[in-house]
Amino acid sequence: MLPEKVQNGNVWRLSIAQALAGANSVVVFATGAIVGNDLAPTPMLATLPISIFVVGMAACTLPVGSLTQRYGRRTAFLAGTGVGVLTGLLSMLAVISGWFWLFCLATFCGGGYAAVVLSFRFAAADGVEPQRRARALSVVMAGGVAAGVVGPQLVTWSMDLWPPHRFAATFLVQAAVAAVSALVLSGIRLPMPTARKMTGGRSLMAIALQPRFMAAVISGAVSYMLMNFLMTAAPLAMHLSGHSQASANLGLQWHVIAMYAPSFFTGSLMVRFGAGRVATVGLVLTGVSAAIGLGGIDVMHFWWSLILLGLGWNFGFLGASTLILECHQPEETMRVQSFNDFIVFGVMAIGSFSSGGLLSAYGWNTVLWVSFVPLALAFVALAMAMRRKSPALARQDA
Numbered sequence: 001m002l003p004e005k006v007q008n009g010n011v012w013r014l015s016i017a018q019a020l021a022g023a024n025s026v027v028v029f030a031t032g033a034i035v036g037n038d039l040a041p042t043p044m045l046a047t048l049p050i051s052i053f054v055v056g057m058a059a060c061t062l063p064v065g066s067l068t069q070r071y072g073r074r075t076a077f078l079a080g081t082g083v084g085v086l087t088g089l090l091s092m093l094a095v096i097s098g099w100f101w102l103f104c105l106a107t108f109c110g111g112g113y114a115a116v117v118l119s120f121r122f123a124a125a126d127g128v129e130p131q132r133r134a135r136a137l138s139v140v141m142a143g144g145v146a147a148g149v150v151g152p153q154l155v156t157w158s159m160d161l162w163p164p165h166r167f168a169a170t171f172l173v174q175a176a177v178a179a180v181s182a183l184v185l186s187g188i189r190l191p192m193p194t195a196r197k198m199t200g201g202r203s204l205m206a207i208a209l210q211p212r213f214m215a216a217v218i219s220g221a222v223s224y225m226l227m228n229f230l231m232t233a234a235p236l237a238m239h240l241s242g243h244s245q246a247s248a249n250l251g252l253q254w255h256v257i258a259m260y261a262p263s264f265f266t267g268s269l270m271v272r273f274g275a276g277r278v279a280t281v282g283l284v285l286t287g288v289s290a291a292i293g294l295g296g297i298d299v300m301h302f303w304w305s306l307i308l309l310g311l312g313w314n315f316g317f318l319g320a321s322t323l324i325l326e327c328h329q330p331e332e333t334m335r336v337q338s339f340n341d342f343i344v345f346g347v348m349a350i351g352s353f354s355s356g357g358l359l360s361a362y363g364w365n366t367v368l369w370v371s372f373v374p375l376a377l378a379f380v381a382l383a384m385a386m387r388r389k390s391p392a393l394a395r396q397d398a
Helices: 004-039 050-069 073-097 100-118 129-143 144-158 168-183 195-199 203-206 210-241 245-260 263-273 275-294 299-326 330-362 365-372 372-383 391-397
Strands: none
Touching: 004 050, 004 073, 004 100, 004 129, 004 168, 004 372, 050 073, 050 100, 050 330, 073 100, 073 168, 073 365, 100 245, 100 330, 129 144, 129 263, 129 299, 144 168, 195 203, 195 391, 203 330, 210 245, 210 275, 210 330, 210 365, 210 391, 245 275, 245 299, 263 275, 263 299, 275 299, 275 365, 275 372, 365 372
């Protein structure tokens, strides 16, 4: 275990870095479709950069895990922030040159950066006593509240600073913010991987077949996929329902705040009630979000649906992430966590690509009804797994 002072310093550095780096994703989602529409050879490709961003998240999780396992988390974090700087610079060059495919490459890099950022939550638990891990994980994720504020304000403040290249200055500032995040992370002190951690432990197949692990992965994947699935479609559904862009922007802003604000107390809830119960509540909130969306197309239906969707993601994803910590031994940490994130982001990519097509072909209500299918699967998996105790957790208790 690390000294308590070092533990606290790591958690706060990770939380600040989460706030700075999380703005990367917000900038991509706020500008991706607009820049894509300006640069794409056909309007049908306008949202492709955002989908490629999600693909980048999925594609980079396993390489990030391998890098972490061999050289440690700090090296992976600094490499990730370097890619974040590259994301901003490539996006700026794409806007200036009018090159659509360069912008797609930039958003792929942005997805890789986002994959590294999401591993911050697991890093918070390294070298921390088991009873403090859930709180440490949730404090780091709470940094996303600031990201939800910093990201939109960064776009609003900088988008017209470099006429006639709209958003060019935004992407330059985005690169600078990633560089600041690197400075924050350079002072982090985490345990280096040992030879046992690099080669020891059970096979990945043996770990993956644990009911508790499968439930955690399914819950995390469903929570993240449905959040992205519904969030991506909601602004266009609001537009098709006659609501203003300002109303859609406000709904998304409160959605992002709802995603991260509960993190200030989610950890305490998991300590008191258990990660499995908190994840179950998250799935319930996501289901309620879809039900409210089915209730009508007034602006308040969309707003409350987006807010509850954010809350559901927080409880569902953080609960599932904490369950993952109960499914592996110390020497299996990197392999298991990167494998989990690969599945989560891979499923999320499927949701990202399918959302727009379902909305265009069948309408908003169909998108909402479809979301209940994976929710039911996650409920069943959690209910079955919660009846058993994780072998890894049982060994820790012993």
